[in-house]
Amino acid sequence: MAIGNILVVDDDPNLLELLRIRLESGNYRATTALREEDALKSAQEQVFDLAIVDLKLSQGDGIVLMQALHLINPQMPVIILTAHGSIETAVEAMRKGAYSYLTKPFEPQDLFLQLERALENRRLSSEVSRLKNLLKEKYDFDNIVAKSGKMHKVLEMVARIAQTDSTVYIHGESGTGKELIAKAIHLAGARKNNPFIALNCAALPETLLESELFGHEKGAFTGAIRSTKGLFTQAHDGSLFLDEIGDMPPSLQAKLLRVLQERQFYPLGSERPVEVDVRVIVATQKDLEEAVKKGEFREDLFYRIHVIPIRLPPLRERKEDIPPLVEYFLKKFNLQMKKEVEGLTAAAMQRLMLHDWPGNVRELENTIEYAVAMTQQSWIQEDWILQTRTLQAPEPLKSLKESKEAFEKTYLVNLLQISEGNISRAAKLAGKYRADFYDLLKKHGLKTEKFKKPQTEEPLQ
Numbered sequence: 001m002a003i004g005n006i007l008v009v010d011d012d013p014n015l016l017e018l019l020r021i022r023l024e025s026g027n028y029r030a031t032t033a034l035r036e037e038d039a040l041k042s043a044q045e046q047v048f049d050l051a052i053v054d055l056k057l058s059q060g061d062g063i064v065l066m067q068a069l070h071l072i073n074p075q076m077p078v079i080i081l082t083a084h085g086s087i088e089t090a091v092e093a094m095r096k097g098a099y100s101y102l103t104k105p106f107e108p109q110d111l112f113l114q115l116e117r118a119l120e121n122r123r124l125s126s127e128v129s130r131l132k133n134l135l136k137e138k139y140d141f142d143n144i145v146a147k148s149g150k151m152h153k154v155l156e157m158v159a160r161i162a163q164t165d166s167t168v169y170i171h172g173e174s175g176t177g178k179e180l181i182a183k184a185i186h187l188a189g190a191r192k193n194n195p196f197i198a199l200n201c202a203a204l205p206e207t208l209l210e211s212e213l214f215g216h217e218k219g220a221f222t223g224a225i226r227s228t229k230g231l232f233t234q235a236h237d238g239s240l241f242l243d244e245i246g247d248m249p250p251s252l253q254a255k256l257l258r259v260l261q262e263r264q265f266y267p268l269g270s271e272r273p274v275e276v277d278v279r280v281i282v283a284t285q286k287d288l289e290e291a292v293k294k295g296e297f298r299e300d301l302f303y304r305i306h307v308i309p310i311r312l313p314p315l316r317e318r319k320e321d322i323p324p325l326v327e328y329f330l331k332k333f334n335l336q337m338k339k340e341v342e343g344l345t346a347a348a349m350q351r352l353m354l355h356d357w358p359g360n361v362r363e364l365e366n367t368i369e370y371a372v373a374m375t376q377q378s379w380i381q382e383d384w385i386l387q388t389r390t391l392q393a394p395e396p397l398k399s400l401k402e403s404k405e406a407f408e409k410t411y412l413v414n415l416l417q418i419s420e421g422n423i424s425r426a427a428k429l430a431g432k433y434r435a436d437f438y439d440l441l442k443k444h445g446l447k448t449e450k451f452k453k454p455q456t457e458e459p460l461q
Helices: 014-024 038-044 064-071 084-095 106-137 148-160 176-186 206-214 248-261 289-295 299-305 319-337 346-354 360-374 400-419 423-430 434-443
Strands: 006-009 029-033 051-054 080-082 100-103 168-171 194-200 239-243 279-284 306-312
Touching: 006 014, 006 038, 014 029, 014 106, 029 038, 029 194, 038 064, 051 064, 051 106, 064 080, 080 084, 080 106, 084 100, 100 106, 106 148, 148 306, 168 176, 176 194, 176 239, 176 279, 194 400, 206 248, 248 299, 279 400, 289 299, 306 346, 319 346, 319 360, 319 400, 346 360, 346 400, 400 423, 400 434, 423 434
Parallel strands: 006 029, 006 051, 051 080, 080 100, 168 279, 168 306, 194 239, 239 279
Antiparallel strands: none
16 A cells, blocks of 8 residues: 655656656655646545645745645645755745755755654644544634644654553643643543543542542441442543642552552452453643652552653743734633733733743633723733732842843743744844844843754754
């Protein structure tokens, strides 16, 4: 079975035939076209996974053809073929939607590497899109906001692991959306039509927690007037989400370890084991590695649950997600409160962007709910933002100069976070010339490298 259906467009019949042979030798199905109209006709008649298009066609322009192909199939990656003297034009093609380019002549391994990367990127994008749609349908959540690179990587990880049954370990501060990601993993996997059961391990005392997890027989303890199935049994063939696993008492940690190892357990008061098939997803805001060192958490259980770790970034590390989150929460609370608040003023939004958000997305949601409830205008003013924060003891009064410089540095840090270290973009947002912006960074000792997005792939040669 072919691993991909590829459209190849070039006005050189010899190169076209060579590409067809190479692609078919790599187990790809190839459709070739010498002319633009033939390529467009083929794209209308069948679905291609990827297109390879020559930049200079005898009867047209490869970039124009690429854009026409994207009108038929917007998700299809396009690799541009170019000669050495046309690399600048090829880079321009990437700005206009091409996935990448290859410079002629090229080695077969370079071609296959580009194909593999492009197809994998498309597959992950499709999975992320499917995941968002599932969450929208099941939980009425318009979007897991993934405008930031960090959240997009989280969703890509979810798409990769959803079809496995491996235990997932989600680490993140309170309010970052750990349960939402756990639901996403469940819904994107083979168990999606079976139960998703969630339990906060910090919410119950030890005796009730054990009964809640494993169930009990009638008479197992005072007040046990009937037998009860535990959450492990209820989650059979589905997923069990254990939030705040770091707060689980040591005695239950040992029992949980046995369940994960043997896939069976004894309900309280029972002498007969119960076998279960459950995918376990755990979450914590604690540093469990440190807890293991202190003897507060079992080391063997830590390694049993720490199979696939996912770190959820706090909101202060992905502030570019704040505007779309605000838009979502405005729609939500307008509907609930029967209001028609259109948005936030620039000053109100700036206050949100400058805040550190120790309570993360949950704190932002509460902030917008309060503002929508209190405002009597169509636009939320700065006065209604962050009015619910706990008052703290006042710090010693700074001089005006010190206060200005502290604000200026905080403002610059936030700009660099939003722009991911892109000086041109940050300067534009600040309304400054690049040279003046550089002077400000130098003044406060800020390095753009700390804010740049890490490269996950080698640059194209």
